[in-house]
Amino acid sequence: MMTWRWAIRDLLRHPTRSALSLLGVAVAAALLLDMVMLSGGIERSFGELLRSRGYQLRISPLGTLPFDTEATLGDVTALTVALRRDPAVREVAPVLGSTMQGAHGAIAASLVTYGVTPTSQGIYTLESGRDLTATDTVGILLSVPAATRLGAAVGDTVSLRGRLDPQMANAGAERRVLVRGIVRFLYDAREQPSVAVALAAAQRLGGPDLTDRASVLMVRIDEASDLTAVTARLRAAHADVAVNSIDDLVAQFRLRLTYFRQLSLILGSISLVVTVLLVGTLLAITVNERSGEIATLRAIGVARMNIARQVLVQGLLLSVLGGAAGMVLGLGTARWLDAILTSFPGLPAAISFFVAEPAPLAIAAATLLLTGVLAGLPSAWRAASTPIAAALRSDAP
Amino acid sequence: MTIVLDARDLERRHALEGSEVTALRGVSLQVEEGEYVAIVGPSGSGKSTLLTLLGGLDLPSSGSVAILGASLSALPDRALTRLRLERIGFVFQRFHLLPVLTARENVELPMAEMGVAPDARRARAAELLAYVGLADRSGHRPTQLSGGEMQRVAIARALANRPAILLADEPTGELDAATGREILALFRRLHADGTTLVVVTHDERVTSEASRVVRMLDGRIVD
Numbered sequence: 001m002m003t004w005r006w007a008i009r010d011l012l013r014h015p016t017r018s019a020l021s022l023l024g025v026a027v028a029a030a031l032l033l034d035m036v037m038l039s040g041g042i043e044r045s046f047g048e049l050l051r052s053r054g055y056q057l058r059i060s061p062l063g064t065l066p067f068d069t070e071a072t073l074g075d076v077t078a079l080t081v082a083l084r085r086d087p088a089v090r091e092v093a094p095v096l097g098s099t100m101q102g103a104h105g106a107i108a109a110s111l112v113t114y115g116v117t118p119t120s121q122g123i124y125t126l127e128s129g130r131d132l133t134a135t136d137t138v139g140i141l142l143s144v145p146a147a148t149r150l151g152a153a154v155g156d157t158v159s160l161r162g163r164l165d166p167q168m169a170n171a172g173a174e175r176r177v178l179v180r181g182i183v184r185f186l187y188d189a190r191e192q193p194s195v196a197v198a199l200a201a202a203q204r205l206g207g208p209d210l211t212d213r214a215s216v217l218m219v220r221i222d223e224a225s226d227l228t229a230v231t232a233r234l235r236a237a238h239a240d241v242a243v244n245s246i247d248d249l250v251a252q253f254r255l256r257l258t259y260f261r262q263l264s265l266i267l268g269s270i271s272l273v274v275t276v277l278l279v280g281t282l283l284a285i286t287v288n289e290r291s292g293e294i295a296t297l298r299a300i301g302v303a304r305m306n307i308a309r310q311v312l313v314q315g316l317l318l319s320v321l322g323g324a325a326g327m328v329l330g331l332g333t334a335r336w337l338d339a340i341l342t343s344f345p346g347l348p349a350a351i352s353f354f355v356a357e358p359a360p361l362a363i364a365a366a367t368l369l370l371t372g373v374l375a376g377l378p379s380a381w382r383a384a385s386t387p388i389a390a391a392l393r394s395d396a397p
Numbered sequence: 398m399t400i401v402l403d404a405r406d407l408e409r410r411h412a413l414e415g416s417e418v419t420a421l422r423g424v425s426l427q428v429e430e431g432e433y434v435a436i437v438g439p440s441g442s443g444k445s446t447l448l449t450l451l452g453g454l455d456l457p458s459s460g461s462v463a464i465l466g467a468s469l470s471a472l473p474d475r476a477l478t479r480l481r482l483e484r485i486g487f488v489f490q491r492f493h494l495l496p497v498l499t500a501r502e503n504v505e506l507p508m509a510e511m512g513v514a515p516d517a518r519r520a521r522a523a524e525l526l527a528y529v530g531l532a533d534r535s536g537h538r539p540t541q542l543s544g545g546e547m548q549r550v551a552i553a554r555a556l557a558n559r560p561a562i563l564l565a566d567e568p569t570g571e572l573d574a575a576t577g578r579e580i581l582a583l584f585r586r587l588h589a590d591g592t593t594l595v596v597v598t599h600d601e602r603v604t605s606e607a608s609r610v611v612r613m614l615d616g617r618i619v620d
């Protein structure tokens with residue numbers, strides 16, 4: 001009877017001790033929650049980011065992943081035409097990434113420059129001003145950090161110069177361009193100063209080395225077609241480049257995160273072990289202290305099962321309360337850690353390391369509760385097998 | 398008359414670091430329905446040991462105890478526990494109330510274990526607390542009660558499931574003379590109402606009220 005009420009009152013008997021144990025369980029639960037969110041979250045948010053503009057395939061130089069190296073694809077025009085010939089291919093969007101020097105009046109800054117086909121691109125969204133048009137070779141789009149760094153706004157003229165080649169005597173080509181709009185680049189790191197110009201303009205600024213080249217081609221295929229089949233077909237037809245679906249890229253990403261995931265698995269398991277130790281210790285102490293009470297209950301006819309249940313419920317109560325507190329704590333720390341991790345240079349700021357997905361969270365919660373109950377088993381067993389007469393005899397008044 | 402309790406040739410030995418202590422050396426005792434038996438004897442004579450065996454809290458090294466014909470040592474633990482719940486009421490020297498429960502909840506406890514519905518057990522707990530003169534203390538925790546009040550709550554708890562026999566081990570041992578008298582008056586009333594009582598005591602007043610006095614010495618009953 002009154003099992004839960006009893007368990008709560010029993011916790012309240014030693015408020016400090018109970019509070020400390022609960023805090024311990026909460027910290028362990030928060031760690032578990034964060035590790036669960038971490039292990040699956042980043043992959044999912046990476047996949048979502050890649051899919052966000054509807055391009056299902058990425059074509060990059062053989063042996064590389066998109067934007068992973070400075071390597072570029074050659075004969076992009078011919079490749080684009082060849083790709084478009086496939087009946088399932090709807091759109092091909094080449095992107096050339098390079099570093100250039102930008103200047104606005106006296107202010108100069110190093111800029112990540114994307115050469116794009118404005119009518120079909122999947123790397124930015126317009127925030128203000130207007131987009132480039134297909135024929136616009138003198139327009140430029142700035143990210144907010146680039147605009148801030150250059151002190152430039154829509155309508156201003158800035159100059160762009162290809163990277164200086166230390167081997168060459170002459171400086172790279174220079175071009176004056178007009179700021180058309182402010183955009184948000186999906187794959188940019190936080191505070192990354194990036195700009196976009198027409199692909200042809202970017203190629204020209206890059207000099208002879210970049211003529212008709214691109215870093216990656218983003219390919220959109222017909223929704224109705226079989227992605228796996230199309231990927232295989234394109235791979236066979238273009239053996240000299242790397243054709244990757246988003247799932248392939250996520251899988252690659254997952255491989256790189258193996259250590260990360262193992263670490264979070266280990267930390268998550270440690271948090272469960274800590275929970276077992278905390279709950280187990282507290283229950284062992286409680287059962288010890290209460291041996292006289294337990295013997296009394298047995299004497300007046302309370303069944304062993306009910307004694308054991310009382311102990312298990314107390315363990316469950318600890319993990320429920322501690323888990324609830326840990327949930328709040330864990331979500332808070334996840335947000336904080338996410339802010340730190342996503343500000344690492346080179347990582348898309350749009351990625352989330354910690355993603356709260358219902359299924360894993362439910363599994364984590366269930367695991368925590370089960371752990372609380374299991375931690376109580378030894379004490380429950382000991383309580384249930386209390387020798388009645390001996391315990392009553394030795395119970396101090 | 399019905400024999401409520403039938404103990405035969407009880408022996409209880411305790412192994413103690415190689416040597417052996419014999420607490421009981423062949424005790425037989427029958428208690429009939431409605432009897433008030435007082436067990437007296439010097440300290441260490443085995444009174445408490447006998448009472449724990451009679452109540453099925455411990456099993457004898459040899460001999461047997463039967464309550465209303467059911468032999469305790471033949472019962473599995475589950476059934477023995479059930480028998481204590483349904484047939485036996487215990488009152489201890491140190492009250493042994495559950496400190497986190499109120500007086501009423503302490504009295505309800507055996508009924509809850511029996512599966513009595515909340516309303517019914519609340520009503521009976523109130524009735525029992527009134528019977529022992531504590532109607533107005535039902536919401537108090539043991540720490541808020543005096544020794545005599547705690548013992549009365551314990552007696553109410555022992556009566557909750559209408560036991561066939563009430564076993565008490567030095568029920569006045571922790572109480573002053575006046576409070577002890579109140580408890581004895583309560584036992585007298587229980588006896589008058591037909592309850593079967595076995596009370597272990599040092600208290601000479603009990604022996605004058607009991608319907609039978611059993612004297613123990615050195616693990617045996619002496620007459």
Ligand SMILES: Nc1ncnc2c1ncn2[C@@H]1O[C@H](COP(=O)(O)OP(=O)(O)OP(=O)(O)O)[C@@H](O)[C@H]1O
Nearest residue numbers: 390411418419420439440441442443444445446447
């Ligand atoms: N668990 C035990 N282990 C060892 N010896 C025990 C145990 N229980 C009882 N004894 C011994 O058995 C004997 C009888 O003890 P018991 O408690 O029954 O005496 P008692 O008559 O109730 O004494 P008192 O009046 O002081 O309560 C004592 O010598 C005691 O030391």
Ligand SMILES: [Mg+2]
Nearest residue numbers: 444445446566
């Ligand atoms: Mg004794």
